[in-house]
Amino acid sequence: MSMRLPFFKNKQEETDDSCTVETTNIPKHVAIIMDGNGRWAKKRGLPRIAGHKEGMNVVKEIVRSATHYKVEILTLYAFSTENWKRPKSEVEFLMKLPKEFLHTYLPELIEENVRIDTIGEFDGLPLHTKEAIQYAKEQTKDNDGLLLNFALNYGSRFEIMRAIKQVYTDMQKEDLSIDQFDEEVFSKYLYTNGLSDPDLLIRTSGEQRLSNFLLWQLAYAEFWFTDVLWPDFSEEVFKRALHDYQQRKRRYGGI
Numbered sequence: 035m036s037m038r039l040p041f042f043k044n045k046q047e048e049t050d051d052s053c054t055v056e057t058t059n060i061p062k063h064v065a066i067i068m069d070g071n072g073r074w075a076k077k078r079g080l081p082r083i084a085g086h087k088e089g090m091n092v093v094k095e096i097v098r099s100a101t102h103y104k105v106e107i108l109t110l111y112a113f114s115t116e117n118w119k120r121p122k123s124e125v126e127f128l129m130k131l132p133k134e135f136l137h138t139y140l141p142e143l144i145e146e147n148v149r150i151d152t153i154g155e156f157d158g159l160p161l162h163t164k165e166a167i168q169y170a171k172e173q174t175k176d177n178d179g180l181l182l183n184f185a186l187n188y189g190s191r192f193e194i195m196r197a198i199k200q201v202y203t204d205m206q207k208e209d210l211s212i213d214q215f216d217e218e219v220f221s222k223y224l225y226t227n228g229l230s231d232p233d234l235l236i237r238t239s240g241e242q243r244l245s246n247f248l249l250w251q252l253a254y255a256e257f258w259f260t261d262v263l264w265p266d267f268s269e270e271v272f273k274r275a276l277h278d279y280q281q282r283k284r285r286y287g288g289i
């Protein structure tokens with residue numbers, strides 16, 4: 035049972051009782067831009083951090099649902115490299131959320147065989163944030179259920195530039211030749227090395243842009259947008275996204 039605030043129950047969730055999710059053709063890797071937390075709080079006359087807090091509790095509900103539907107990888111855009119520009123107090127609050135989330139939910143996540151990892155510049159996070167996440171990574175490293183992958187201090191253009199510089203260095207050292215270099219080799223230089231590309235991208239709050247998220251990896255993903263604000267997101271809305279994904283025919287550039 036996720037710890038969601040009961041008095042916010044009048045949520046504007048998209049629900050569709052006829053929505054069924056088939057057990058076949060489940061997206062292996064789902065990426066989510068969890069947008070709308072500040073707007074959710076503003077609509078209720080609450081401080082922005084109340085939206086982030088409620089949004090954190092929604093994460094656990096969707097992790098449980100993703101496990102139920104046998105999604106293999108769930109990548110959540112939790113903090114971008116651009117988010118450092120937000121007010122100091124908001125950034126400090128956000129940087130405490132990983133520890134709060136893990137303090138509340140890590141035992142349950144271990145129980146559900148979830149493995150926790152991150153993508154982004156981990157070293158650029160505050161020490162208290164890194165310590166909490168590193169502990170969770172250690173505690174879940176042998177789990178082979180859902181990979182819960184948080185994009186933290188993540189920016190796709192920085193990731194691509196970082197990869198290009200490393201490719202250049204390896205070529206200078208003659209550890210890599212131009213003939214060996216292709217898309218598959220380049221992908222190994224990204225934070226997502228070893229992960230399959232996302233099959234489905236979900237973005238909440240009605241915005242329809244990538245916001246410097248997984249620009250390389252989302253090349254062939256299905257995009258699913260909803261006006262639902264992240265704190266109002268739920269298993270029902272997640273089911274809608276999975277159902278709609280299953281109605282689409284993936285082309286990978288073909289006809």
Ligand SMILES: Cc1cc(N2CCCCCC2)n2ncc(-c3ccc(F)cc3)c2n1
Nearest residue numbers: 068086089090112113128131132135167184
């Ligand atoms: C910075 C930040 C923001 C954050 N939000 C809550 C969800 C809405 C979007 C922004 C705010 N959440 N939610 C969970 C985490 C988290 C990160 C790493 C980890 F190992 C465990 C939990 C988190 N981290």
